[in-house]
Amino acid sequence: MHDIYTLGIDVGSTASKCIILKNGTEIAAKSLVDVGAGTSGPHRAIENVLARAGMEEHDIDYTLATGYGRNSLMGLADKQMSELSCHARGAYFLFPQVHTVIDIGGQDVKVMRIENGAMTNFQMNDKCAAGTGRFLDVMARVLEVKVDELGELGAQSTKRVEISSTCTVFAESEVISQLANGSDSRDIIAGIHRSVAHRVTGLARRIGVQDQVVMTGGVAQNQGIVGALQEELGCEIHTSPLTQYNGALGAALFAYQIAKKKAAKQS
Amino acid sequence: MSNLENLFNKFEQAASSPAGQLAAYKAQGKKAIGVLPYYAPEELVYAAGMVPFGMWGSNKKTISRAKEYCATFYCTIAQLAVEMLLDGTMDGLSGVITPTICDTLRPMSQNIRVSMSDKMPVIFLAHPQNRFDENGLRFTISQYTNIRKKLEEIAGHPITDDDIREAIKVYNACHVEQRRFVKLAGEHPEAVSAVKRSAVLKAGWFTLKDEYTKMLKELNDELEALPKVEWPGTKVVVSGIIFDNPALLQIFDDYQIAIVADDVAHESRTFKTDIPDDADPMMALARQFANRDHDVLLYDPASAKNRRAEYVAQLVKDSGADGLVLFMQQFCDPEEMEYPYLKKELDAQNIPHIKLGIDQQMRDFGQARTALQAFADVLAIG
Numbered sequence: 001m002h003d004i005y006t007l008g009i010d011v012g013s014t015a016s017k018c019i020i021l022k023n024g025t026e027i028a029a030k031s032l033v034d035v036g037a038g039t040s041g042p043h044r045a046i047e048n049v050l051a052r053a054g055m056e057e058h059d060i061d062y063t064l065a066t067g068y069g070r071n072s073l074m075g076l077a078d079k080q081m082s083e084l085s086c087h088a089r090g091a092y093f094l095f096p097q098v099h100t101v102i103d104i105g106g107q108d109v110k111v112m113r114i115e116n117g118a119m120t121n122f123q124m125n126d127k128c129a130a131g132t133g134r135f136l137d138v139m140a141r142v143l144e145v146k147v148d149e150l151g152e153l154g155a156q157s158t159k160r161v162e163i164s165s166t167c168t169v170f171a172e173s174e175v176i177s178q179l180a181n182g183s184d185s186r187d188i189i190a191g192i193h194r195s196v197a198h199r200v201t202g203l204a205r206r207i208g209v210q211d212q213v214v215m216t217g218g219v220a221q222n223q224g225i226v227g228a229l230q231e232e233l234g235c236e237i238h239t240s241p242l243t244q245y246n247g248a249l250g251a252a253l254f255a256y257q258i259a260k261k262k263a264a265k266q267s
Numbered sequence: 268m269s270n271l272e273n274l275f276n277k278f279e280q281a282a283s284s285p286a287g288q289l290a291a292y293k294a295q296g297k298k299a300i301g302v303l304p305y306y307a308p309e310e311l312v313y314a315a316g317m318v319p320f321g322m323w324g325s326n327k328k329t330i331s332r333a334k335e336y337c338a339t340f341y342c343t344i345a346q347l348a349v350e351m352l353l354d355g356t357m358d359g360l361s362g363v364i365t366p367t368i369c370d371t372l373r374p375m376s377q378n379i380r381v382s383m384s385d386k387m388p389v390i391f392l393a394h395p396q397n398r399f400d401e402n403g404l405r406f407t408i409s410q411y412t413n414i415r416k417k418l419e420e421i422a423g424h425p426i427t428d429d430d431i432r433e434a435i436k437v438y439n440a441c442h443v444e445q446r447r448f449v450k451l452a453g454e455h456p457e458a459v460s461a462v463k464r465s466a467v468l469k470a471g472w473f474t475l476k477d478e479y480t481k482m483l484k485e486l487n488d489e490l491e492a493l494p495k496v497e498w499p500g501t502k503v504v505v506s507g508i509i510f511d512n513p514a515l516l517q518i519f520d521d522y523q524i525a526i527v528a529d530d531v532a533h534e535s536r537t538f539k540t541d542i543p544d545d546a547d548p549m550m551a552l553a554r555q556f557a558n559r560d561h562d563v564l565l566y567d568p569a570s571a572k573n574r575r576a577e578y579v580a581q582l583v584k585d586s587g588a589d590g591l592v593l594f595m596q597q598f599c600d601p602e603e604m605e606y607p608y609l610k611k612e613l614d615a616q617n618i619p620h621i622k623l624g625i626d627q628q629m630r631d632f633g634q635a636r637t638a639l640q641a642f643a644d645v646l647a648i649g
Contacts, residue, residue, distance in 0.1 A: 068633060084641035108634065118648045124638050126624050 008252030037069025086250030321472025456525030
């Protein structure tokens with residue numbers, strides 16, 4: 001049987017991610033473009049990943065789209081699935097002992113319960129940006145730092161500052177007040193991380209938190225959030241260097257399952 | 268076009284154009300009375316020879332003028348009802364009945380009285396909490412008698428007991444067909460999409476019940492004759508106050524999530540309880556209200572036993588559903604207060620469920636789409 005190449009595309013609200021998998025086990029190429037649904041990001045991410053793998057579109061056996069903008073790729077993708085299923089699948093591939101997945105994306109927070117690799121329950125945030133990547137974007141802007149600097153800066157905090165509001169708009173006002181009162185921005189950042197962790201923990205407890213806990217999505221790159229979550233949940237949180245690609249990885253894995261079945265039928 | 272499609276089109280037309288329905292009745296010389304949620308005795312409106320016209324908000328309007336009267340924590344159903352009264356959409360009405368079962372409807376009834384009473388009669392209705400014993404029944408009858416008098420004034424003629432008896436017959440016959448339709452829609456999701464199911468049920472709020480029952484019976488007979496088809500998707504029960512936005516319902520159809528039963532105020536909660544036999548037709552209506560049960564909006568002396576949650580869980584099991592989708596109407600205190608008990612029972616019985624927050628100002632359902640698709644995945648595995 002020939003090698004099976006599958007493409008997983010995760011069109012998020014703030015970034016587009018692609019992974020090409022060889023035979024459902026080996027990552028042949030990956031790409032990330034920093035804009036998501038409704039932009040040129042998804043198509044650019046696909047072009048990049050194909051170029052990196054030295055492949056053409058027709059070399060791909062099956063393409064599966066996920067993420068907020070998954071429905072916008074109808075012509076390109078063979079199928080689309082919810083990002084919850086794909087994140088659960090990706091996390092199980094990276095951490096076979098996983099039982100809880102926390103995914104903080106650009107505009108959603110999701111917590112998934114996994115049993116034997118399958119998602120059995122989940123919770124999503126309400127229609128509110130609190131605790132999401134967007135919340136961190138807004139705070140970074142007010143503090144005049146880049147969002148990917150937040151983790152490092154928060155680690156330098158020496159004094160506890162509380163950001164009590166869970167509403168993005170009011171939290172922004174609170175941060176401005178703290179700055180006006182002379183609080184150190186690094187302390188404020190650590191407070192913001194705890195605020196996000198607090199919000200996400202509440203959601204996670206609705207379905208129960210069970211070891212191993214894996215955090216996925218772009219925000220998992222922020223060690224300040226991961227640390228604050230570990231403190232709040234009282235357990236270790238596992239992350240992977242592929243965290244931002246986790247949804248695309250899950251999509252490529254599902255694509256492989258389907259492509260394998262199709263190949264078996266044909267042979 | 269098949270007769271089935273033809274019938275669906277008629278229901279969809281009525282459901283999507285309440286203004287058209289109202290204008291058509293007015294053109295026939297009929298008067299129409301707005302009926303706000305919940306449990307107004309619209310049989311009395313019918314008995315008066317007028318058209319009861321349901322007012323459950325709108326999926327097309329934006330709240331603007333209602334802000335002058337409504338607190339921000341009113342649900343959008345209430346705010347949009349006020350909006351439609353203020354902006355002239357409901358000018359064709361000859362009166363409006365304002366029940367006061369929840370904490371929003373009570374002040375809203377006064378907002379409507381203040382803002383609208385120069386334009387049309389506003390008929391207040393306070394249902395009793397203790398509705399079962401003799402005093403409760405007498406209280407309900409006194410409230411309904413007041414409504415009867417006000418309706419007689421609007422109609423310009425008396426409503427006789429025989430008129431009410433006839434209306435009761437018409438409404439009970441309609442309940443039978445409505446329940447039959449819900450069952451048949453669950454058995455034939457390949458023919459009755461979630462969008463169509465909603466349109467059929469919604470049309471009942473804007474159509475005279477005798478006409479509606481006739482159309483519904485014809486539809487039910489067609490559905491009953493369909494061959495049994497194996498459903499490849501999942502099956503759910505839906506719970507909540509109202510979920511009638513076609514864009515939201517389309518998601519159910521896109522992911523092959525069939526609605527096999529409902530515990531929705533706008534749908535089955537309204538027609539699951541028939542009007543019992545009684546020599547006194549006013550007592551019959553009062554007893555129907557007393558007999559309403561397993562309802563978040565109504566007092567349950569045995570609420571500590573969590574009977575309602577058990578009822579909903581049993582509904583999921585009896586209907587053969589794989590899980591439950593709860594649409595939580597924003598700012599709906601009764602539903603929010605009840606949810607922890609419902610969740611506890613569903614979890615205890617291992618019934619998967621999701622809770623999705625909605626309101627009638629929502630135009631984008633991206634998050635609901637993701638959640639429903641993921642829920643369908645979970646159910647397919649289960």
